[in-house]
Amino acid sequence: MAAGIPSPMQAAGIVQEGDPVLLTAARPFVLPAEAEEASRVVEELKAAADRVAALHDFAKGMGIAAPQIGIGRAAALVQPPEGEPLTLLNPVVVEESAEMDEQFEGCLSFFGVRGLVPRPLMLRVAYETADGQRCVSAFERGLARLVAHEVDHLAGKLYRARMRPGVEPISVAEYRGTGAAWEYDG
Structure with a gap:
């Protein structure tokens, strides 16, 4: 992007790499006491996800964490390629x-590149509902990858920190997987 011209993601309200909020652990909600605040943040995440979805087709699914919209709270929204979005409040990989x-x-906060990231094929994640109910869900393959990416955001970690040493992100122009789902054996 030319100097002074925001990227499409930045124009959609997504905080871009270099902002300290992306490298700071998000503050957990005290639930149910902060249910109203948690619900407000989730609504802001949904609105941002809608703006972003209007800009790009996310065949692999998409996630957005509260720090990516400038809110340092432990909330994330994960939209699988098919089905309803998942709301994760105070998620922890167990x-x-x-x-x-x-x-x-890819990452909405530095959308012009893609990085080769190792991730577990299955995650079990504990999280809460706005009314304070504790839930534990298992996620596999692509959905596990999406959830892990967002949980990392809430810990102040970008996917580049998970890449193997010596492996660098590539430009979107070099990347050949746009519009295609992740591939798994079996």
Whole structure:
């Protein structure tokens, strides 16, 4: 982008790389006491996700974490390629498979590149509902990857920190997987 001209994601309200909020651990909600605040943040995430979805077709699904819209709270929204979005409040990975794979990921906060990121094929994540109910869900393959990416955001970690040493992101022009789902054996 030319100097002074915001990228499409920035224009959609997505905080861009270099903003300290992206490298700061998000503050958990105290639920149900902060249910109203949590619901407000989730509504802001939904609105941002709608703006972003209008700009790009996310065949692999898409996620957005509160720090990416400038809110340092532990909330994320994950939109699978099909089905209803998942709302994660105060998510914590409680188990992950030893079996991993490497796939390219993108990030709304530096959308012009894709990085080859190793991730577990299965995650079990504990999270809360706005009324304070604790839930634990298992996610596999592509959905596990989406959820792990957003949980990382809430910990102040960008996917580049997960890439193997010496592996660098590639430009979107070099990347050949836009518009295609991640591939898994079996």
